[in-house]
Amino acid sequence: MNIISKNLNQKEYSFQYSTEKSNPQRIDNFLAKKLNIPRNQIQKSIELNKLKCNGSIIRKASFLLSSGDIIDFELYIEQKPDLSPEKINIEYIYKDKDILLINKPAGIIVHPGTKNPKHTLLNGILNDFPEIKYVGNPERPGIVHRLDKETSGILIVARNNISFDNLTNMFKSRDIHKEYICLVKGILNPVEGTIDSPISRHPKLKIKQAIVKNGKEALTKYKTIKNINDFSLLKIQIFTGRMHQIRVHLSSIGHPVLGDSLYGSKNKILIKRHFLHANKIIFAHPINNNLMKFQIDLPKDLKTILNKI
Template sequence: MHNYSLILPQYLNNTRLDKALHLLMVDISRNQIQKAIRDNRVTVNNQPVVDMSWKIKEHDVITINLRETIDKSPQPTAIELDLIYEDEDLMVINKPSGLTVHPGAGNHQDTLVNALLHYTTSLSNVGEPTRPGIVHRLDKDTSGLMVVAKNNFTHNQLAAQIVERSLVRKYKALVWGRLNPTTGVIHGNIARSRMDRIKMTIVKAGGKHATTYYHTENILLDGLISMVECKLDTGRTHQIRVHLSHIGHSLVGDQLYGHNQRKIAGCPQALHDELLNFKRQALHSWYIEFIHPRTDQCLSFQIALAADIQQLINHLNVSIQVSGKP
C-alpha cells in the first residue's frame, strides 16, 4: 500500500476529483485513480469520497491509497546540467537530447531529476514524488529549454500559467516535405494508440484537446525538407510529432512516427548516411517565456539549435550548393 497526501493548489479549484488527482499525479493512470475512488481509498478533508465528479476546492486535503507498486524515490546522480538561468525560485535548463526527464520503467538513475537532486536540495515536491521540480516535460530525444521549480509556490504558479496558456513555448523542427499552407494551425485531440501503447494518435472522440501553431522558416532541398517553428497552445505527450505526422509532415529522424527510413530513400545519395545516422527527432525547444511567480517580471529565454541539428542543416545546405539548387 502507498499513501499520498496532497493539498489542492489554487489553479485546480473546482475541478473534478479524478481529474485533479490525475493532473497532480501524472505518472499514475486515470484508471488507477478512479479505481481507488471507487474502492473507498480516497478522502477529502478526512471524509471518504466515492464520487468521481466531486468538485474539490483550493486547499482541500486529499489522501489516496494506491495498491500498485510505485517507483522508489529518485536518488542524486552526478550528471552535468546546462544552466541558462537560476535564482532562488527557479532554474531554466537546456536539456540535451537523450536525457530522460524523470525516472520511469527501466531508468531510475540517469535522468534530469537525478541530476537536479545532485545539484540542489531545493526543488518543489508537488504531486508525484518521482518528479521533484518538474513543471513540464520534454521527450527524451527532444533538446532545449525547460523551466524547473525550486519550491511549491513557484511550481503552482508556473503550472497555472501552463493551464492558462500564458507560458509560451516555441520549438524548431526539421520536417519532411513542404507544408501547405506554409503557416497554419493544427487541431486534433490526442490519445494513446490502442494498437501500440508506446505511440500517441489523433482521435475523433475523447482524448485531450491539442492545438499547435506552425510557421515555415526555410525550405531545403527543393521542398524535400523544411525548417518549421511550432508554438504550443497545449502540451500533450508527443504533441508536435503527432500533429505534424498526422498532416503528412513527420519530423526528420523520428523513429516512432512517419516512416523516416522510407523517406530518406527520396533524398540525394550523398545525404543517405547522414540522415540514417540521425536517430532522434529533429525537435528543439528554442524559446520559453513566462511571468516570474515572485517578481511578476516577464522573463524570456532563447538558445541556438542543438549542435547535431545544426550540423545536419549544414550538410543539407552543402547538398543544395552541390546540386546547384538555390
C-alpha cells in the same frame, strides 16, 4: 494455485481455470477477482507479454476462458522512482531562488519512471539543488513540464512549492509561450497553419499517441522558416502540452519530424534522434511577475544535419 516468487518486485502465477458456468469469463475479470488486483495492473502485464493461456501469449484483456485452460501470469509491480542524487553535467541558463531554466540535451529522460527509474535529468538536478526533493509531486519533484527523451531545449524547474503551484497553473491556463524548431521532409502547403486535432493514446500501440475523435484537446501552430531542398525548417508553437503533441500533429499532415522513427519512417540522412528543439520560452516570473524571455540556438548535432541537406 502455484506461486513462484522471482524477486521482491515480481511474482509468477500458474493455475488451471475450471468452471461449471455456461457463460465464458474474461481473463482479466477472472484474474482480478482471483488475485484481488486492479484490472489496469493486469493490462500492464498483457502489454509486456506476461500473460499466457495454454502456452500462447494473450494480447487482449477480453480473452474468454474455457474450463480446463492453463493460465501462466507474471505480475509486474512498478518500481518506485529512484530520486538518488547523481552527478550529471547540466547546463543552467538561468537560476534564482525560485526557478531554474535548463538547456536539456537530447538522449536523457527528464524524470524517473517505470522504464527509467534512475539516471535522469532530475537525479542530476537533485544533486545540485537537494531542496527540490520536497517541491511539488514527490515522484517528480520540481518538474512542471517535460520534454521527450530525444528532444533538446529549454526546461523550467520550480525550486519551491509556491513557484511550483504558480507555474503549474500558468501552464494549465496557457500563459506560457513555448516555441520549437523542427525539420520535416517535404514542402508544406500552406507554409503556415494551425493543427487542431484531439490526441489520446493509440488504440492499439500503447507506446504511441494518436489523433482520436474523443481525445484531449491539442492545438499546434507551425510556420515555415525556410525550405532547404526537399525539407522544411519550421517554427512551432504549442498551446497545449499533450504527450508527443508536435510529433503526432506533424505526422498527421504527412510531414513527420525528421528522425522520428515512431511517427515517421527511417530516413537516408544520418540522424541519431528526431530533429526537434525547444528553443524559446516566454513567461511571467512565478513570484515577482517580471517578464522572463529565453532563447537558445540549435545544438551542434542539429546544425550538422542542416549543413548535410
